Amino acid sequence: MLNHYETAFVLTPVLSEPQMKEAVEKFENLLTQNGGTILNREEWGLRKLAYPIQGKTTGFYALLQFDVEPEVIATLETAFRRDERVIRFLTTRLDKYAFEYAEKRRNVNLKKEEA
Numbered sequence: 001m002l003n004h005y006e007t008a009f010v011l012t013p014v015l016s017e018p019q020m021k022e023a024v025e026k027f028e029n030l031l032t033q034n035g036g037t038i039l040n041r042e043e044w045g046l047r048k049l050a051y052p053i054q055g056k057t058t059g060f061y062a063l064l065q066f067d068v069e070p071e072v073i074a075t076l077e078t079a080f081r082r083d084e085r086v087i088r089f090l091t092t093r094l095d096k097y098a099f100e101y102a103e104k105r106r107n108v109n110l111k112k113e114e115a
Helices: 017-033 071-082 096-114
Strands: 003-011 037-053 056-068 086-093
Touching: 003 017, 003 037, 003 071, 003 096, 017 037, 017 056, 017 071, 037 096, 056 071, 056 086, 071 086
Parallel strands: none
Antiparallel strands: 003 056, 003 086, 037 056
């Protein structure tokens, strides 16, 4: 049974824009190769961190929403830990209310992009 998940991660700020996009695509490909479906991808860009992490005060933020089997999450998190470009990550399983909220937020963002 597929569950709904959302993962937010912060990439090191020394990356260029194409390198950041490549890193996000790497994790998307990992999910799709393991039977997952990407529902939404948001790149929030370079933002200031709340506190320094590994001596860095900024990072590239990205968010992925996806459906996947629960066993794949361990594989995804192992990939996050092994990739030196990732300085923080958080993966959460969305319950039905959180999923509905994420869907509404996604639709509002789509309408803003169309306007």
